[in-house]
Amino acid sequence: MIEQWQKDIKDSIDDAETLEKVLGVPASEVREIIEKYPLRITPHVLKTIQTKGDALWKQVVPSVDEGQEDAACASEDPLHEAEDSPVPNLVHRYPDRVLLFVTNQCPIYCRFCTRKRFVGSPGTITPTELKQVLDYISAHTEIRDIILSGGDPLMVVDMLLERILKGLRAIPHLEIIRLGTRVPGTLPSRITENLCQMLKQYHPVYMNLHFNHPNEITPEVAKACGMLADAGIPLGSQTVLLEGVNDDPAVMKQLMQKLLAIRVKPYYIYQADLVQGTHHFRTRVEKGLKIISALRGHTSGMAVPHLVIDAPGGGGKVAILPQDTLLYVDDDQAVVKNYEGKRFRYPQPTAAQETESPSGAQENTELFKGLALSFVPFHDE
Ligand SMILES: *Cc1c(COP(=O)(O)O)cnc(C)c1O
Numbered sequence: 001m002i003e004q005w006q007k008d009i010k011d012s013i014d015d016a017e018t019l020e021k022v023l024g025v026p027a028s029e030v031r032e033i034i035e036k037y038p039l040r041i042t043p044h045v046l047k048t049i050q051t052k053g054d055a056l057w058k059q060v061v062p063s064v065d066e067g068q069e070d071a072a073c074a075s076e077d078p079l080h081e082a083e084d085s086p087v088p089n090l091v092h093r094y095p096d097r098v099l100l101f102v103t104n105q106c107p108i109y110c111r112f113c114t115r116k117r118f119v120g121s122p123g124t125i126t127p128t129e130l131k132q133v134l135d136y137i138s139a140h141t142e143i144r145d146i147i148l149s150g151g152d153p154l155m156v157v158d159m160l161l162e163r164i165l166k167g168l169r170a171i172p173h174l175e176i177i178r179l180g181t182r183v184p185g186t187l188p189s190r191i192t193e194n195l196c197q198m199l200k201q202y203h204p205v206y207m208n209l210h211f212n213h214p215n216e217i218t219p220e221v222a223k224a225c226g227m228l229a230d231a232g233i234p235l236g237s238q239t240v241l242l243e244g245v246n247d248d249p250a251v252m253k254q255l256m257q258k259l260l261a262i263r264v265k266p267y268y269i270y271q272a273d274l275v276q277g278t279h280h281f282r283t284r285v286e287k288g289l290k291i292i293s294a295l296r297g298h299t300s301g302m303a304v305p306h307l308v309i310d311a312p313g314g315g316g317k318v319a320i321l322p323q324d325t326l327l328y329v330d331d332d333q334a335v336v337k338n339y340e341g342k343r344f345r346y347p348q349p350t351a352a353q354e355t356e357s358p359s360g361a362q363e364n365t366e367l368f369k370g371l372a373l374s375f376v377p378f379h380d381e
């Protein structure tokens with residue numbers, strides 16, 4: 001039986017001629033780009049595009065900019081995922097968690113994708129490959145967390161997804177299973193009662209959903225997220241900071257607030273990776289920091305995600321924070337600045353109480369040595 005979501009995939013825009021007919025983009029301009037980097041726009045996403053060149057358009061409509069050379073974005077695999085892959089489809093970079101590529105298929109093909117090198121090409125994990133992956137995880141008892149990714153793990157049929165989940169759940173030391181997916185926000189018809197019933201058999205299951213703009217949160221998407229949350233799946237969000245899409249504190253604040261309202265807890269905002277064909281989406285790091293400053297204190301702490309740089313070369317995710325909140329720290333006190341720019345003193349417990357001071361505090365003491373404190377009044381006085 002063909003399900004509605006499969007019909008929606010069939011009805012998606014995936015070639016230059018249809019794109020020209022529906023959105024007026026000259027086929028001759030983007031045909032070559034699409035051959036290299038596949039195109040897919042679901043009917044749902046098409047509906048959410050409001051104007052030519054808006055935030056949704058930029059994410060899904062191919063552009064000639066993707067063919068431009070850029071020295072910084074010359075790599076197809078800037079995170080060196082291939083190097084950290086002990087068996088096909090698996091990336092083992094961190095001590096206790098692994099990333100599994102389930103399929104190369106996605107509901108849409110985001111023009112800025114970090115995995116532009118393979119998304120959209122045919123390919124879903126085979127039974128033999130799955131067995132290799134399960135054997136590897138079974139043999140590595142330090143692995144307690146797996147992220148199903150791709151491509152998008154919700155692009156496979158329930159039966160295959162369940163086979164994977166069942167195999168994973170048979171491994172006693174694997175504590176949590178996460179799914180990283182853009183499906184709920186772009187192909188909400190995929191979130192069916194059957195899927196939710198199936199997923200809840202394999203708890204603890206978490207999901208991190210990809211959202212980049214408040215316009216993505218439609219009534220259909222809200223309903224899909226509600227169904228997943230009702231199935232007991234804690235929902236988090238991941239957002240990529242993108243030039244001309246969401247590089248604006250007001251837009252990001254609205255996105256984070258809207259996510260919370262549909263029961264999705266903001267988790268990560270990423271600085272865009274150095275991927276070939278995506279240079280035009282990159283923003284300066286200061287912009288990300290400014291966005292975090294505009295969120296912290298100004299809205300619910302629940303709405304403030306971690307801003308991360310996925311270190312080029314495979315260094316992993318590094319969280320970065322605005323550097324201006326801890327003004328001073330020594331043996332006796334710390335001085336902090338709040339979101340309104342007011343200063344506050346936090347007295348330290350006496351140094352003798354501490355067995356060993358964490359290295360960070362030591363560095364900070366060095367960093368702030370000699371800083372004059374008296375030039376601005378404190379707000380606890
Ligand atoms: C992002 C990522 C993870 C998960 O990282 P968390 O910070 O735990 O969410 C795991 N493995 C790889 C290779 C990743 O890129």
Ligand code: SF4
Nearest residue numbers: 106109110113151182
């Ligand atoms: S859904 Fe995710 S993996 Fe797929 S194209 Fe978009 S960013 Fe890439």
